[in-house]
Amino acid sequence: MTFCLAFLLTTLYNCFMSKEAIIKRRRLGIMGGTFDPIHYGHLVAAEGARYEFNLEKVIFVPAGRPPHKPNYKITDPWQRFAMTSLAVQSNPFFEVLPLEVERPGPSYAIDTVQEIALLHPGMQVYFITGADAVSEILTWKNTEQLLTICHFIAATRPGYRMDDMWKKLKLLPVELKDNIHCMEVPALAISSSDIRQRLREGRPIKYLLPELVEEYITKNKIYRY
Numbered sequence: 001m002t003f004c005l006a007f008l009l010t011t012l013y014n015c016f017m018s019k020e021a022i023i024k025r026r027r028l029g030i031m032g033g034t035f036d037p038i039h040y041g042h043l044v045a046a047e048g049a050r051y052e053f054n055l056e057k058v059i060f061v062p063a064g065r066p067p068h069k070p071n072y073k074i075t076d077p078w079q080r081f082a083m084t085s086l087a088v089q090s091n092p093f094f095e096v097l098p099l100e101v102e103r104p105g106p107s108y109a110i111d112t113v114q115e116i117a118l119l120h121p122g123m124q125v126y127f128i129t130g131a132d133a134v135s136e137i138l139t140w141k142n143t144e145q146l147l148t149i150c151h152f153i154a155a156t157r158p159g160y161r162m163d164d165m166w167k168k169l170k171l172l173p174v175e176l177k178d179n180i181h182c183m184e185v186p187a188l189a190i191s192s193s194d195i196r197q198r199l200r201e202g203r204p205i206k207y208l209l210p211e212l213v214e215e216y217i218t219k220n221k222i223y224r225y
């Protein structure tokens with residue numbers, strides 16, 4: 001129902017706008033992720049997308065229950081939300097919303113994009129994510145609807161080949177492929193799983209994530225299992 005409304009509004013909006021006006025449409029970014037924990041790789045990708053795609057702001061949305069990780073042990077959603085809030089607070093173009101933490105059930109991107117689109121009528125939404133995640137997008141809920149109402153920015157992670165991503169997406173209609181854009185980010189070999197591993201082994205995590213996040217992890221004794 002919400003999707004139909006968002007789709008109808010987007011279609012009507014596009015019909016009445018001139019081509020030039022659509023090109024100049026205001027843009028906002030969504031950075032979705034488990035953020036367990038958030039680190040400089042996520043932040044650099046979001047800031048790079050903001051600059052390169054002229055996004056007015058980037059909304060970080062920590063996944064409440066990531067649909068692709070049903071059997072993983074994941075840190076409490078509100079703790080991941082708190083870490084994300086601390087990480088973005090020094091950037092005036094970044095904000096965090098608890099939409100997925102508050103929504104019951106699996107955190108599907110389609111629901112989040114619809115909610116954010118309704119909160120920002122007329123704005124074009126860009127979903128920022130890693131190229132490896134985009135290459136799995138055919139397994140996401142309502143892929144085609146998702147790619148109709150929003151664009152994707154695929155950030156390359158170190159060592160990732162874009163041809164691999166396009167090969168996996170070969171079944172997508174061309175007009176939907178046009179809504180996927182690629183963006184290179186500096187070679188940041190930082191990952192949440194490596195940070196968790198380091199913490200388990202008592203190795204340093206300094207300079208891999210913001211100091212405030214490191215302090216929060218220490219204070220709340222997260223990842224010490």
Ligand code: DND
Nearest residue numbers: 032033034035041063068108109129130133140141188190
């Ligand atoms: P991750 O668990 O990969 O997040 O989740 C990515 C997003 O996909 C979340 O919003 C999920 O809800 C959504 N999703 C997944 C599957 C199905 C559906 C939705 C559905 O709707 O059906 P991480 O915290 O691990 O990473 C967040 C993003 O940052 C990812 O896209 C990852 O590729 C990227 N990333 C980096 N980018 C640049 N440099 C680095 C990075 N490390 C992670 N070093």
